[in-house]
Amino acid sequence: MRTQIRPSTYRQPTMHAASTSAPSAGWITELSYSEDHSGMTQQLLLPLLQQLSTQSRWQLWLTPPQKLNREWLQRSGLPLDKIMQIPLSSQIASVEAMIKALSSGNYSVVLGWIAQDITPDERLRLDKAAAQGQALGLIMRPQLSLRATSRPTNQLKIQSTLYH
Template sequence: MRQLLLGMEEAGLSLSSQQPGRMARVSTSALRGSLTEVIVSEGGAIQPMHLLPMLAQCNAHKRWLMWLSPHRPMNKSWLESMGLQHSPVIHLDLCNDTQLALCSKVLAAGNSHMIVEWQGELSNHERQIIRQQADQSGSHVVLIQRRP
């Protein structure tokens, strides 16, 4: 079995299935953004806030970490407990009517990675827009949908 090495802590490293210890270097201009979708249940053990440290590990370019969600405030002690006391994290309230426009604006700035707790149904068209904008801006987006 081959081990997949994740070199996310150092800029310019790519995912590789090479031998352990041998990472392929790629140009930082070749780095692209990504869209990852996650479904969480209301009472499940994994909640969106638990994904912020994972997103911070992708933060080789020292971008802001944006958390877009409805009415889920953060506090300093929570960030400290997650090991994010020194990371630039911003929470923005998200509402159903303006969520695509807000995501587009954040991605157009190109200075953050983000977690989005999507409200309602996500259309294929909306998904494609977010995927293209993430790719173009070099941002990693984790899009979360809640299911009962």
């Protein structure tokens, strides 16, 4: 299981569990996750989303791989009345939608599922939009399955007692 968080800047605002105010500045973070181990991603992400749900602003989910389940949201402690999901059809639309949503100041967090790398220009625009809207932008990036990226495993097993 590989879950990796890559912050875009070294200065991240400190957020305390009791705080209900917006972060002092926005930022963009990438979260690479394994689709085979989505439970670990949820364990990392849910506390942050729960904390951000104490703000008066909305949470925006752009192009999640699946439609959000109301029962799961309620069990997770996330407020149904502060979460918005918008399906988009392309990565370009996702990046542009993230930029617009982040800069609006209407959202505490904008989650965008973007499989490919973004350009340095897109990253800069996302950073500026997050700072302007004082919001957190999460780029959710699925990792390729280890089975697909590693060489084939040899299923032949040789007993070591024969050779030692």
